Amino acid sequence: MAYWLVKSEPDAFSWDDQVKRGKKGEPWSGVRNHTAKLNLMKMKTGDRAFFYHSNVGKEIVGVVEIAREAYSDPTAEEGSPWVCVDTVAVEPFKTPVTLDQMKADPKLSEMALIKFSRLSVQPVTAAEWKHVCKLGGVKA
DNA sequence: GCCAACGTTGGC
């Protein structure tokens, strides 16, 4: 299984919104960056991702699962190359893990979140996943 | 094909 991190501005789509979608999930659409798109295309059903609130909060607030692999993004122009996946809420963090916390943690110094701060869909290593789950108070 | 200008993202 692979691990990921996806970003959303809570003003646009928050963790609470994701939870409200229930098992139906929500299309993770609107990605318009090729690096992010490549990551979306690598996702498999059952992969897990951290749900990160950018701008407001700047913290990981929960875990989502990939419920549907990459398909043509319905919010993009017809014939455009953009894709989205469906995400379903799995579990909220007991304690949100903040950006400051991750920056200060030597175990997480190589995280894409810190090194490529503008990438909205990014891979997370198994070691990082485990560690952040621990900080967040959830099972890896 | 280079690079300056511009737009967008996201932390501060």
Added chain:
DNA sequence: GCCAACGTTGGC
């Protein structure tokens, strides 16, 4: 609200 980082666009 500002600005740094980065991607994209367009003139040459």
